[in-house]
Amino acid sequence: MDKLQFKKKLSMIEQFTLKDFLFKWVGRPTEGLDDFLPLEYIESVFPRMEAKQVTTLLINGDEHFRYATITEENQIVIGVLDSNKELKHRIVSLDEVLIGKHL
Numbered sequence: 001m002d003k004l005q006f007k008k009k010l011s012m013i014e015q016f017t018l019k020d021f022l023f024k025w026v027g028r029p030t031e032g033l034d035d036f037l038p039l040e041y042i043e044s045v046f047p048r049m050e051a052k053q054v055t056t057l058l059i060n061g062d063e064h065f066r067y068a069t070i071t072e073e074n075q076i077v078i079g080v081l082d083s084n085k086e087l088k089h090r091i092v093s094l095d096e097v098l099i100g101k102h103l
Contacts, residue, residue, distance in 0.1 A: 004071050004075075004077065005072040005073070006069055006071055006072070007047060007069075007072055009043065010041065010047045010048075010070060014070055015049060017070075018039075018049045018068045018069070018070065019033055019039060019049065021068070022037060022039070022049075022068060026057065036057075037065065038052040039068075040052050042067075046069060047069060048068065048069035049067060050067040051065055051066055059078075062083040063080035063083075064081045065078070065080055066079040066080055066081055067079045071091075075092065076091070076092040077089050077090070077091050078091075
């Protein structure tokens with residue numbers, strides 16, 4: 001994670017791309033992403049779309065979703081808290097997103 005170069009800002013298109021990716025990633029909830037997983041754009045430390053509150057969205061059984069961002073190499077980085085409250089990351093390239101390989 002230390003070697004990843006995050007973008008300095010996320011454009012509106014990149015923010016929308018992250019939200020669209022997450023909407024599909026969580027299975028296209030009928031209530032929509034904004035109700036199912038409310039996100040806000042934050043720039044402190046690094047730009048990201050962060051969950052507005054502690055989320056109950058579990059990934060891999062025991063990891064809680066925290067945020068998503070994009071690196072300079074156009075990789076999507078998903079930040080999660082594991083059962084020990086340690087921050088872990090999953091990296092998905094935008095190329096994988098475009099061809100649906102991540103789903």
